Amino acid sequence: MTTAMDMVRASREPDRLKAMDYIKAICMDFMELHGDRLFGEDPAIICGIGKIQNRSVMVIGQQKSVNFGMVKPEGYRKVLRVIKLAERFKMPVITFVDTPGASCGIEAEERGQASAIANCIMEFSKLKTPTLSVIIGEGGSGGALAISVTDEIWMLEKSVYSILSPEGFASILWKNASKKEEAAQLMGLTSQHLMDDEFIDKIIPEDGSEIYRLKEEIIWFLEKNQSISMEKLLKKRYYKYRKII
Amino acid sequence: MILDHFKRKKYDAKKNIKIKPDGIIKCPACEKMIFKGELNKYRVCNYCGNYFKMSALERIDSIADNGTFVEYFKARKSKNPLNFPGYDQKQEELKKNLGIDEAVISGICKIDDRRVVIVAMDTHFMMGSMGVALGEKVTKSIELSMKKKIPIIIFSASGGARMQEGMFSLMQMAKTSQAIGKHREKGLLSICVMTDPTTGGVSASFASLGDVIIGEKGALIGFAGPRVISQVTGTILPDGFQRADFLLEHGLLDMVVAREDMKYTLAKLLDIFVPEKQSDKQAEKKKTKK
Numbered sequence: 001m002t003t004a005m006d007m008v009r010a011s012r013e014p015d016r017l018k019a020m021d022y023i024k025a026i027c028m029d030f031m032e033l034h035g036d037r038l039f040g041e042d043p044a045i046i047c048g049i050g051k052i053q054n055r056s057v058m059v060i061g062q063q064k065s066v067n068f069g070m071v072k073p074e075g076y077r078k079v080l081r082v083i084k085l086a087e088r089f090k091m092p093v094i095t096f097v098d099t100p101g102a103s104c105g106i107e108a109e110e111r112g113q114a115s116a117i118a119n120c121i122m123e124f125s126k127l128k129t130p131t132l133s134v135i136i137g138e139g140g141s142g143g144a145l146a147i148s149v150t151d152e153i154w155m156l157e158k159s160v161y162s163i164l165s166p167e168g169f170a171s172i173l174w175k176n177a178s179k180k181e182e183a184a185q186l187m188g189l190t191s192q193h194l195m196d197d198e199f200i201d202k203i204i205p206e207d208g209s210e211i212y213r214l215k216e217e218i219i220w221f222l223e224k225n226q227s228i229s230m231e232k233l234l235k236k237r238y239y240k241y242r243k244i245i
Numbered sequence: 246m247i248l249d250h251f252k253r254k255k256y257d258a259k260k261n262i263k264i265k266p267d268g269i270i271k272c273p274a275c276e277k278m279i280f281k282g283e284l285n286k287y288r289v290c291n292y293c294g295n296y297f298k299m300s301a302l303e304r305i306d307s308i309a310d311n312g313t314f315v316e317y318f319k320a321r322k323s324k325n326p327l328n329f330p331g332y333d334q335k336q337e338e339l340k341k342n343l344g345i346d347e348a349v350i351s352g353i354c355k356i357d358d359r360r361v362v363i364v365a366m367d368t369h370f371m372m373g374s375m376g377v378a379l380g381e382k383v384t385k386s387i388e389l390s391m392k393k394k395i396p397i398i399i400f401s402a403s404g405g406a407r408m409q410e411g412m413f414s415l416m417q418m419a420k421t422s423q424a425i426g427k428h429r430e431k432g433l434l435s436i437c438v439m440t441d442p443t444t445g446g447v448s449a450s451f452a453s454l455g456d457v458i459i460g461e462k463g464a465l466i467g468f469a470g471p472r473v474i475s476q477v478t479g480t481i482l483p484d485g486f487q488r489a490d491f492l493l494e495h496g497l498l499d500m501v502v503a504r505e506d507m508k509y510t511l512a513k514l515l516d517i518f519v520p521e522k523q524s525d526k527q528a529e530k531k532k533t534k535k
Binding site: 102104105106108109110111112113114115117118119121122123125126141142145146149161162163164169172173186187188189194197199238241242244245 | 326327328329377380381384406408409411412413414415416417418419420422423424425426427430444445446448449450451452453454466467468469473474477478480482483486487492495496497
């Protein structure tokens with residue numbers, strides 16, 4: 001039987017597909033947009049435009065091969081910039097989440113990591129365009145949440161989404177990082193568990209055809225939301241998080 | 246066992262700071278003994294000026310006009326969604342000992358005769374961490390402010406999201422932030438005062454989203470805690486790192502305010518943003534009735 005910790009290990013496999021692999025496979029004519037216009041460029045998060053079946057979309061993805069996918073404040077401010085752009089041109093936003101958490105360090109604090117994440121969450125929650133996030137590997141804490149407050153959240157079967165890594169959870173609560181197996185079990189971080197708890201909307205099975213499946217599903221998502229009333233969409237998105245009591 | 250009597254008792258540093266039955270407390274900074282009665286309502290050490298931890302009610306007491314505070318949203322029961330062992334008991338114990346039902350107190354009070362929604366967090370209750378009940382209380386307070394069309398002032402003090410509630414806690418960041426987003430669109434004022442400490446999931450959500458963000462003098466404010474940062478980066482952190490003045494210097498706060506000046510500052514801000522006083526309104530109402 002696969003335990004929750006096995007899933008965590010699978011989600012961290014070094015040869016697992018990265019955000020860019022999905023973007024290139026799903027998105028036609030992808031063009032990357034760089035920089036936050038304030039401080040710098042963070043290659044750990046990819047932002048760009050492209051087409052999926054003749055529908056223009058804004059795509060955002062955390063690239064785990066750069067700095068482990070840990071995004072710096074300038075990365076989140078780049079996201080803030082491009083999602084506003086997407087809103088103006090009525091492009092749906094698709095995000096690929098794959099990060100152990102937001103970057104932490106002296107520089108990240110100096111540039112206001114907390115404020116960057118908070119603003120991302122808030123702007124995503126009221127963005128006037130359909131939004132979708134797909135967790136493709138590790139979804140870790142606020143660093144993942146910053147780009148996944150969306151209309152729908154999907155997960156690849158062997159990805160995880162949690163408040164903290166099981167190691168961190170065990171060391172904070174039990175002062176013992178080696179209890180990670182137990183922690184993983186308790187945290188309910190697997191795709192199936194999160195589906196049962198209604199945090200996510202869809203699981204994409206990983207049987208070798210996940211890219212194809214994901215593309216089909218995204219096309220259907222775009223179709224479904226093409227002529228939806230923005231007011232309705234925003235209300236639904238607000239309620240999605242408001243109902244968690 | 247008789248041997249138990251000879252065992253050395255564990256030294257608990259926290260107990261030292263607590264108010265002792267004879268009414269003497271010890272300042273954690275200068276280690277001088279202070280009579281409880283000597284300590285004013287701002288809870289500042291008479292000798293070294295160090296700020297003692299404030300409970301949520303003490304905080305409100307130091308800000309609100311006398312006797313104007315009315316508490317809202319009492320007794321929301323915290324669930325235990327992960328069935329975390331010992332979590333329920335811990336909460337029950339804290340509720341009994343502290344006399345509050347969550348790490349936050351919210352309600353409506355007057356500051357210099359202007360009605361505001363006030364939210365104060367309390368680090369005595371599980372480090373002020375944000376779980377479902379706390380997120381709900383904060384969200385409801387923001388909604389109350391929208392309903393009553395009055396400003397909201399949030400005093401944050403928290404170690405971050407409450408780990409014991411897992412993903413449910415994480416989602417409170419989304420819930421509270423989107424409520425503030427809505428609040429902004431209504432043209433109402435929100436003031437966030439970050440007190441010591443404000444880190445993690447709270448600083449990365451509603452606490453960073455106020456129209457005006459104030460840091461209390463000397464408060465620790467940041468995303469990751471200093472211990473985590475020095476562990477991850479393997480460096481010794483510079484003096485004053487993540488303290489309020491550091492954040493002001495880096496453009497992350499509007500102002501740093503001393504605890505004694507907090508009420509005056511808030512009153513002044515309210516006066517400039519929403520000039521109309523409550524008593525003026527009532528006087529007007531009376532006039533129109535006549």
